[in-house]
Amino acid sequence: MANTSAKLGYHNGKKLFGIGMLYLSPALLLLGVFLFYPMFKTLYFSFFEVSGGGQVGDWVGWGHYAELFQSSEFRKSMVGTFLFVLYTVPAEILISLFLAVIASEKLKGIGFFRTIFSSTLGVSVAAGATIFLFLFHPSLGVLNSILGTVGIDGVEWLTDSKWALVSVAITTVWMHIGINFIILLGGLQNISRELYESAEIDGAGYFQKLFKITLPMLSPVLFFVIIIGVIGAFQTFGQIDILTGGGPAGATNIIVYSIYLEAFSYGNFGFASAQAILLFIIILIVTIIQFRVGEKKVHYQ
Amino acid sequence: MIKKIIIYALLLVSSLVLFFPILYAISASFMSPQEIYAGKLLPSSINFDAYKDVFERVPLVHYLTVSFWVSFIVMIGQLIVCSLSAYAFVFIPFKGRELIFFLFLATMLIPWEAAMIPNFLTVLNLGWINTYAGLTFPFFALPFGIFLLRQHFLTIPKELWESAQMDGCSRFRFYLKFALPLSKSSLSALGIYGFLTTWNQYLWPLLVTNDDTVRTVQIGLKMLIANESSSSWNAVMAGVVTILLPTLILLFIGLKYIREGLTSGALKG
Numbered sequence: 001m002a003n004t005s006a007k008l009g010y011h012n013g014k015k016l017f018g019i020g021m022l023y024l025s026p027a028l029l030l031l032g033v034f035l036f037y038p039m040f041k042t043l044y045f046s047f048f049e050v051s052g053g054g055q056v057g058d059w060v061g062w063g064h065y066a067e068l069f070q071s072s073e074f075r076k077s078m079v080g081t082f083l084f085v086l087y088t089v090p091a092e093i094l095i096s097l098f099l100a101v102i103a104s105e106k107l108k109g110i111g112f113f114r115t116i117f118s119s120t121l122g123v124s125v126a127a128g129a130t131i132f133l134f135l136f137h138p139s140l141g142v143l144n145s146i147l148g149t150v151g152i153d154g155v156e157w158l159t160d161s162k163w164a165l166v167s168v169a170i171t172t173v174w175m176h177i178g179i180n181f182i183i184l185l186g187g188l189q190n191i192s193r194e195l196y197e198s199a200e201i202d203g204a205g206y207f208q209k210l211f212k213i214t215l216p217m218l219s220p221v222l223f224f225v226i227i228i229g230v231i232g233a234f235q236t237f238g239q240i241d242i243l244t245g246g247g248p249a250g251a252t253n254i255i256v257y258s259i260y261l262e263a264f265s266y267g268n269f270g271f272a273s274a275q276a277i278l279l280f281i282i283i284l285i286v287t288i289i290q291f292r293v294g295e296k297k298v299h300y301q
Numbered sequence: 302m303i304k305k306i307i308i309y310a311l312l313l314v315s316s317l318v319l320f321f322p323i324l325y326a327i328s329a330s331f332m333s334p335q336e337i338y339a340g341k342l343l344p345s346s347i348n349f350d351a352y353k354d355v356f357e358r359v360p361l362v363h364y365l366t367v368s369f370w371v372s373f374i375v376m377i378g379q380l381i382v383c384s385l386s387a388y389a390f391v392f393i394p395f396k397g398r399e400l401i402f403f404l405f406l407a408t409m410l411i412p413w414e415a416a417m418i419p420n421f422l423t424v425l426n427l428g429w430i431n432t433y434a435g436l437t438f439p440f441f442a443l444p445f446g447i448f449l450l451r452q453h454f455l456t457i458p459k460e461l462w463e464s465a466q467m468d469g470c471s472r473f474r475f476y477l478k479f480a481l482p483l484s485k486s487s488l489s490a491l492g493i494y495g496f497l498t499t500w501n502q503y504l505w506p507l508l509v510t511n512d513d514t515v516r517t518v519q520i521g522l523k524m525l526i527a528n529e530s531s532s533s534w535n536a537v538m539a540g541v542v543t544i545l546l547p548t549l550i551l552l553f554i555g556l557k558y559i560r561e562g563l564t565s566g567a568l569k570g
Contacts, residue, residue, distance in 0.1 A: 263418050279412055
């Protein structure tokens, strides 16, 4: 008995490899078909004219990319995308952090508040966006009637090009609070109580403890939430489709929506693929930068 | 004492502000069209007309059923595929597994949307438009899930596997009888996460469905808005509340597991 297991365990590398691959095969097959293959295919498409049905036409080389960099529409889309990251990520993290800090107190009934603060995780993008579509409604919406009662003129939240991206950002921030809150609260609860106790012996006040212990100890988690926030912002789609459809005049046509329109409304799979490759590269660069900066700034225990 | 009062006040105000959109959607779903026009905050009486209206106008029950099955199939598929892979990464010491694990981790950097055009064509060519297969198969292999379960399997003592092996326990039996039962909390976290994210999917179901056969409730909602006039916001809100309920309930029940799962993923990563 011991002999056979030793054989299996140490001498039969090939067999082990076979067994390992057997267990990995479903994942390898699926990732191969639905992730690796399509990434290469997207790159391939980006150098051709490809119709909406997937028929590959003429080779255009870097043509699509050149066109992208000259297109004022695409420039607008990129500016919009970066503005959107700026509007959403800092706001959602600050709000979630505030909520996590007040919900980390050990008080009676705190579980109720934690549940409420987590709730937007259970709100789908379609449902959340539809509620905000109603709240933003120019004449029936609550937001404008609240503004009205304090004597401010209503805002055309979704049809004014100055406001549309902000409105989509407000919706997005609200929807992301749940997940960020859960992760940040988990991070807060992992900070050792002893640190606070010894700080209290030294006479540290509430804000001193917050800035000298809580935030530095929380930095790895904050860093994680920033990364998923930025990537999430780049991938925004559903709320735009429901709230603005990319409009007015392309004001909310940010990258994934732009890829979607180009591919599935205009049928330019080749040109859309070039945008998709650019999306991939941007997310890759952003992640690498964040890891570089993160390594230096983040305080690990 | 004063600190306590301040914190309670902050908690209360924040809850109200954060939960306001959902409360208002519930409130509006009970209003009459006149009350919506008048911009009321609360309905004068609880009436279910808007619910009757929305269930009559769109096949909401059908959409809900489809969404349930799609989410359920993806959840089961992810649990099987991810746990098998995670098991291989922890309990089968084959050559090159670090490399393959790294490859799996690296795929987390690929935004799924960057691959959607060829994926759409794949599904189209397989004849999977308007089928459960098209909606579910592409999501079975979730690198995040493999990572999460691997972290949990690593906490199972190696001695357990060694002694089970002595007793003649096969690898697959150990996977079924020990590895899976010992990881209930992580499996629950992944299951709930998978179910919620699939239920909430928007872009992919929009691409691979073009009739009601397997239309999910999220796309059903988009259709509802597109077809409604502004006078029936109460019916739209009734639709919203109906599709919110399952996920909110699931979230409230499973919050503990999700918190544990996500937190360990974030911290140990």
